[in-house]
Amino acid sequence: MTAISERVSDPSRQQTSKTVSQSVFDGSRLRVVLLVDVYDGAQQQFLEAYEQLCNQVASVPGHISDQLCQSIENPSQWLITSEWESAPPFLAWVNSEEHVRMVEPMHSCIRDTRSLRFHIVRETGGEKAAAAAAAGRRLQAQPRIGDGVIRHALTFTVKPGSERKVAEILANYKSPKAQVDDTTRLCRTSLFMHGNRVVRAIEVRGDLLAALRHVARQPEIREVEEAINPYLEQDRDLNDPESARVFFTRAALPAVHHVTVGQKDEQAERHALFYPARPGMGMKLAEQLSLHDERAADDPRSPVLRSTVFERDDVVVRLIDVRGGLKAVDPALALGLRDSAQVSELTTLLDEGATGKDADPERLLSLTRMELITDRRSAPDA
Secondary structure, three states: OOOOHHHHOOOOOOOOOOOEEEEOOOOEOEEEEEEEEEOOOOHHHHHHHHHHHHHHHOOOOOEEEEEEEEOOOOOOEEEEEEEEOOHHHHHHHHOOHHHHHHHHHHHHHEEEEEEEEEEOOOOOOOHHHHHHHHOOOEOOOOOOOOOOOEEEEEEEEEOOOOHHHHHHHHHOOOOOOOEOOOOOEEEEEEEEEEOOEEEEEEEEEOOHHHHHHHHHHOHHHHHHHHHHHHHEOOOOOOOOHHHHHHHHHHHEEEEEEEEEOOOOOOOOEEEEEEEEEOOOOHHHHHHHHHHHHHHHHOOOOOOEEEEEEEEEOOEEEEEEEEOOOHHHOOHHHHHOOOOHHHHHHHHOOEOHHHHOOOOOHHHHHHHHEOEEEEEEEOOOOO
């Protein structure tokens, strides 16, 4: 048997499969761009907060360098760029409670932000580029070919005992208008629950941030969000921008890998599996699942047509579209494994308190399967 950890432990082996349109696991260097709009008169306060943050982030594993730039046309516009050895260490940091605390001093002087993340594909620059290559910092081997869809998810927990009430609220809301603007459209929203954990996965064509803001402004969505407020384990006040910002920062569940076999089947069933990782093992578990989904996509017999892996801290969710439904699929294949023999290695990365030591694939599939609350698609483009 080929060990599952073989690919995970060797980041120099870059993914080149044409079926993978999105991945953070190819070992490429990462460039992060943060566009910042600072309140008038708060530039010095912002600079001081940045210098404090800069000193802290310099010791974060995987961080290489950063720059702070101010617009020559508008003093309120700033640009922060940073370079990282690869995406996983950046994501581990930016999604941590440590990061939430680090950036808190900057909030009072910032009107708006926009974060963009890029793998470096090509580079020029003489000595600097040569030094990076000598240090083993890799570039993305090939450009990825996407399908024009951006995938993102949110997750949060509700108070134990309130699950049925929350599910009822979340299942019975009026869908927001799909068309956001001339270039952005909501495509699909899939909402699942596992115990008291809620996961809302969305698919967008165009600008994800514009779509999220559009949804948040819709009266029907505001009504639903207010209705579930009493049941949330983390308190929030949507009328307080800071409270809302902190809640949705913690709720963000980024997509770290997406693979599709390129086949269309409108009857394919959508399912979600929740993999509770051992402390500190979330990213490794997500990479393991991503590797197997990539390999399965090259097998024409695979019933999984599309798979998206989402990860934050020790929360790993795998969203899959399955031909024929889960009942017709081998449990190991549904879990993202090639065969039942690999289930035992998967369980070494799972929280034993949630899944136990039993490596039976059918039982594990039952434990990880999430309950579908609603799955909505927008009408096709006119």
